[in-house]
Amino acid sequence: MSAAAAIIADTASPAVDNVPLAELDPARPDRFRSETWQPVFERLRREDPVHLSENGEFGRYWSITKYNDIMAIDTDHKSFSSEPGITLVRTADQQQGSPFQGMSMFIAMDPPKHDIQRKIVTPAVSPMNLQLLEPIIRERAAKILDDLPVGEEIDWVDKVSMELTAMTLATLFGMPQEDRRKLTYWSDVVTAVPGQGLVDTREQKLEIFSEYHAYFTRLWNERVNAEPTGDLISMLAHDPATRDMPPLEYFGNVILLTVGGNDTTRNTITGSVYALNRNPDEYRKLRADPGLIPSMVSETIRWQTPLAHMKRRATRDVEFRGKQIREGDTVAMWYVSGNRDDEVIDRPDEYIVDRARPRQHISFGFGIHRCVGNRLAELQLRVIWEEIMKRFPEIVVVDEPKRVYSSFVKGYESMRVVIPRRN
Amino acid sequence: MGHVTYLAHDGRAYEVELEDGLSVMEGAVRNGIPGIDADCGGMCACATCHVHVADEWRAAVGNPGEQEDELLELAPERDDASRLSCQIVMSPQLDGLVVHMPESQH
Numbered sequence: 001m002s003a004a005a006a007i008i009a010d011t012a013s014p015a016v017d018n019v020p021l022a023e024l025d026p027a028r029p030d031r032f033r034s035e036t037w038q039p040v041f042e043r044l045r046r047e048d049p050v051h052l053s054e055n056g057e058f059g060r061y062w063s064i065t066k067y068n069d070i071m072a073i074d075t076d077h078k079s080f081s082s083e084p085g086i087t088l089v090r091t092a093d094q095q096q097g098s099p100f101q102g103m104s105m106f107i108a109m110d111p112p113k114h115d116i117q118r119k120i121v122t123p124a125v126s127p128m129n130l131q132l133l134e135p136i137i138r139e140r141a142a143k144i145l146d147d148l149p150v151g152e153e154i155d156w157v158d159k160v161s162m163e164l165t166a167m168t169l170a171t172l173f174g175m176p177q178e179d180r181r182k183l184t185y186w187s188d189v190v191t192a193v194p195g196q197g198l199v200d201t202r203e204q205k206l207e208i209f210s211e212y213h214a215y216f217t218r219l220w221n222e223r224v225n226a227e228p229t230g231d232l233i234s235m236l237a238h239d240p241a242t243r244d245m246p247p248l249e250y251f252g253n254v255i256l257l258t259v260g261g262n263d264t265t266r267n268t269i270t271g272s273v274y275a276l277n278r279n280p281d282e283y284r285k286l287r288a289d290p291g292l293i294p295s296m297v298s299e300t301i302r303w304q305t306p307l308a309h310m311k312r313r314a315t316r317d318v319e320f321r322g323k324q325i326r327e328g329d330t331v332a333m334w335y336v337s338g339n340r341d342d343e344v345i346d347r348p349d350e351y352i353v354d355r356a357r358p359r360q361h362i363s364f365g366f367g368i369h370r371c372v373g374n375r376l377a378e379l380q381l382r383v384i385w386e387e388i389m390k391r392f393p394e395i396v397v398v399d400e401p402k403r404v405y406s407s408f409v410k411g412y413e414s415m416r417v418v419i420p421r422r423n
Numbered sequence: 424m425g426h427v428t429y430l431a432h433d434g435r436a437y438e439v440e441l442e443d444g445l446s447v448m449e450g451a452v453r454n455g456i457p458g459i460d461a462d463c464g465g466m467c468a469c470a471t472c473h474v475h476v477a478d479e480w481r482a483a484v485g486n487p488g489e490q491e492d493e494l495l496e497l498a499p500e501r502d503d504a505s506r507l508s509c510q511i512v513m514s515p516q517l518d519g520l521v522v523h524m525p526e527s528q529h
Contacts, residue, residue, distance in 0.1 A: 075468045075490065115496055126499045127527040359462045359471075366468035368493050375529055 016040055021048050025056030026063050026334065027088050027407045029193060032308065035403060038349075041065055041337035050323045059091040061311075061330040062323070065337040067344040067362055069321060073312060073333055075367035080312035080331060082108050082369060087408045088311050088332055090193075093202075105252035107260070107369055117253065118372060120239045124172050124232050125376045133168070137380055140167050141387040148419055153398055156417045161269040164384060165262040168376070172261065174231025175219065184266070186212040187258045196405040197413070216254045217247070232257055259409075264306040265377045267411030269384060270401065271304035272296065274415060275351045277397040282353045290389050296353040297381040302361030303351050308336040308410040310365060336410060338362040392419050425518035429474075431458050432526045441513040447522060448472040448509035458524040465509035470497040471528035475504040476511075477521035484511055484520070500525040 016024075016039040024040060031037040044051050044065045051063040064070050073080050085108050106117035123129060144163050148154060166180035175183070189208045192198040199205045216233070223229070223237040236242045236250060276283040276296075286292050314329045325331065339361050340348040346356070364371035371377070388395065401415035427450050429437040441450040451459035451472070460471035467490055476484045487495060487506055495505050508522065 071463065071466060071468050075466070111493070115493075119496070122497075122499055125529075127525075127529075130527075357464075359460055360464060361462075364462075364469075366463055366466070368497070370469055370497060372497075375527065 016043060021051070022053075023055070024048075024051065025053045025058070026051070026065075026337075027053070027056065027058045027061070027309070027332065029196075029405045029407045032407050032410055033403045033405045037308075037336065037407075038340070041334060041340060045337060045341060050321045050325075052323070057090050057092070058088045059094065059330075061088060061332050062325055064331060064333045065341075067338040067341040070333040070335065070338040070362055071366050073320075073331060074310075074365055074369070077110060077368055079315055079318050081110050081315050082114070082312060083110055084108060084313075086310050086312075086369075088309065088330070103248045103252035103255070105249075105256035107256050108252075111368065114368065116241045120235055120242055121232055121253075121257065122372060124230070124235065125373050127375075129230070130375055130379055133171070133376070134379060134383065136171065137164070137168060138383050138387065140164060141384045145384075145387055145391050150419050150421060153416050153418055155414045156273055156395070156397075157266070157270050157401075157412050157414050160384070161266040161412075162262075164269065164380060165266040168265075168380060169258065169261040172232050173219070173257075174223070174229060174233055179215075182212075182215065183258055183262060187263050190255055190259055191263070191404075191406055191409045193405055213251050216251060220250060260371070261373060261376075263409055263411065264371075265373075265380050267306045267404075267409070268301055268304050268377065268381060270412045270415055271306070272300040272381065272385065273395050273417065274397055274401060274412070275300055275303055276353075277395070279351045282351055283394075286353050287389070287393070290386070292353050293382055293385045293389075294378070295355065295358045297378050297385070298358035298361065299351060299353055299355055300381065301363045301377070302339045302345070302358070304410065305336040305339050305361075305363050306410055307363070308407050309334050310369070333365075335362045335365065391422055393421065393423055395419055425513045425515065425520065427513070427517075428521045429456050429458070430477075430521065430523045431456075432524055443513050443515065445513055446509045447474065447511040447513065447520070448507070450513070451508065458528070459508060460528040461509060462528075463509075467491055467494065467507060467510055470494045470507060472508040473498045473500070473525050473528055474506055474508045474511075474522040475500075475502060475525065476506055477523065478504065480517070480520050480522075483516055497529060498525065499529055 026040050049066045054060045064073055106114050141164055144160055162184045166184045169183050170177055170180040188198055194202050219233050220237050223234040228234050228238040286296055309332045312331045314325045314327055316327050318325045342348050364374045396418045398416040402413040404411045404413055424440055424442055427439045427441050437456045439450045439454050448459055448461050448465055452461050462471045463469040481504055491507050491510050495501050
């Protein structure tokens, strides 16, 4: 048994198998914080791959847990709409009105509007732009790593993962670099559950939202009155299809690009260090052959699955794998479970840096909403690892990381590491 | 069996003999030709096996289907000759096919 498998076995709740199926609520965020989500999804894939939960904090929703079923729903956007939102919402928030009310973002739109807005931001992550970004990202990665102390405990999330991804996103937004950590903060606030650490109340969350909103309104006004530049805000402010969009729609898209643009990559960077520590043979393989970095990057994106689910709403009655999904029903596609489906992925619970087909994973989603920034994510991960390997023979994770309380963002709040020495 | 030429963005050419019934994507993946990622494994669910069909072959290959057309919208270098190579299936009519690969797959 690998070290990772041992840890999972340790923390698995034997109770899961005794719970009546109908009571299984895979969206419970506590299981993601405690890293005990696996047995729930294992059981659902085995016994009830299209599963209805009705009584939990997220109300009534279907869970899709098999890889090919997720792909079928993700590519059928006519029957499964992304409007009005793409994450499960707690019943309490549905009743109160979510802080996102009135906001829309292109990930939560259907064609044709989705296609138009997505297309506007795509040039920011085009092959040409990525070529321009690579040396900038590399220089920053080098500086971040060179500044790390040797032989001292540090928080890898704060010192490396957040820094690099915030710098990249600030560049894409055309923001001053000194404001970059506002982005990580706002991104965390967007997905934070009140009372679970970062914010205490919904009111406080709304207050922070208004600062975030004011900042980006100012950015918009500056861009609108200037010549077009290549940054995301300028693209939105000048394109005929978006320059007149309602302010809340603009802000919705800013939120989408903020969360999509740093949370996911940040958590995968942290996840790569964690996974290699838990699988020392794999770390050795990587050190022996740095040519495996791109493959390790894809494997980490699968293994980590930085967004655990995406939500859809049925636009008509659909019979799916023998279950009757009704028009209006909420459907959660559990990417985190699809990536552990052994009918599609060989030895899915193991972390293997030289898999035969490492790009075969469902973390980016499939169909028209597939992650627009996937290549930028891979680029940042590849570059940071190329620079890590030049400098450090090893990064040692000191103890279990603190994980995020969320069944949407699957990530790390902090992870203490030590770098024993430089090359 | 039909002949396919894959022209890479850097000018390199790869030649493959492809069995009838197999897709142009499979021809690339099975022969280790770089430049076709095929992340979804040929389910017409992503756009990472994007190719530009050579002008003289466009009529024979035909136009993309509806779902394919939507996915091609994700490809940054999309043009009128764009197809997803998992949706081009080898047949006697396509013997000699030439496709150009984009700079990268998204």
